[in-house]
Structure formats: C-alpha cells, structure tokens
Amino acid sequence: MEKEKLEFYKKRLLEMRKDILKKAKKLKEDSYSLGTDGIQDMADAASNTYNVDILMSISDNDIKMLKEIDSAIDKINNGTYGICEECEEKINEKRLEANPTARYCINCKRLMEQKGI
Numbered sequence: 296m297e298k299e300k301l302e303f304y305k306k307r308l309l310e311m312r313k314d315i316l317k318k319a320k321k322l323k324e325d326s327y328s329l330g331t332d333g334i335q336d337m338a339d340a341a342s343n344t345y346n347v348d349i350l351m352s353i354s355d356n357d358i359k360m361l362k363e364i365d366s367a368i369d370k371i372n373n374g375t376y377g378i379c380e381e382c383e384e385k386i387n388e389k390r391l392e393a394n395p396t397a398r399y400c401i402n403c404k405r406l407m408e409q410k411g412i
C-alpha cells in the first residue's frame with residue numbers, strides 16, 4: 296500500500312483511539328466529579344500503555360476496540376497493514392475505509408461467519 300494511504304489510515308486509527316480514551320476520561324471525571332485530578336492525557340500518547348484508572352472506566356467493547364486499533368497501527372508500522380491475516384491477499388480498500396481495523400478480507404470474513412468463528 297502507498298505511504299500516503301498508510302498515513303491516512305494511521306491518522307484515522309489514532310483518531311478512533313483518541314475518541315475512545317477521551318470518552319473514558321470523561322466518564323471517569325463524571326463519576327468522580329472532581330474535574331482533572333492529574334489524569335494523564337493518554338490520548339496523545341501513541342504507545343501501548345494506558346493509564347490504569349482510565350482503563351477501568353472503559354467498557355469491554357472499547358478495550359477490544361483499542362486492542363484492534365493498536366494491532367492495526369502495529370501492522371502499519373511493520374508494513375503488513377491491509378493484508379488479510381488468513382489468506383494474505385489484499386483487503387479491499389472500501390472495506391478498510393469502512394473499518395480501518397479489518398483483519399480479514401471479505402471472503403475470509405464470510406467464511407468465518409459461516410463457520411461461526
């Protein structure tokens with residue numbers, strides 16, 4: 296995939312990540328109603344480490360999403376982004392645009408769904 300496209304997806308993934316962390320941070324602030332109590336702004340950190348307090352207030356779904364986002368970012372960094380993990384074919388770009396964390400091409404995904412994986 297071209298470098299510019301990779302950058303585009305990376306930017307989108309980082310934004311998705313930021314949104315989840317922002318939401319979590321807000322939830323935490325709301326639940327304690329203490330305002331900012333020294334919570335690190337992890338949203339800008341492009342690392343795999345998260346503030347534990349923030350993680351506590353993230354739903355399981357969002358944690359799963361964060362992991363998928365991180366693994367997609369890893370793939371961008373090591374040059375395997377956009378390649379199906381099952382058949383190693385390129386994933387359709389329309390599919391990636393709709394879901395930048397897609398790990399499988401549509402064919403493999405369908406097969407998996409049929410098998411109930």
Ligand SMILES: [Zn+2]
Nearest residue numbers: 379382400403
């Ligand atoms: Zn595939």
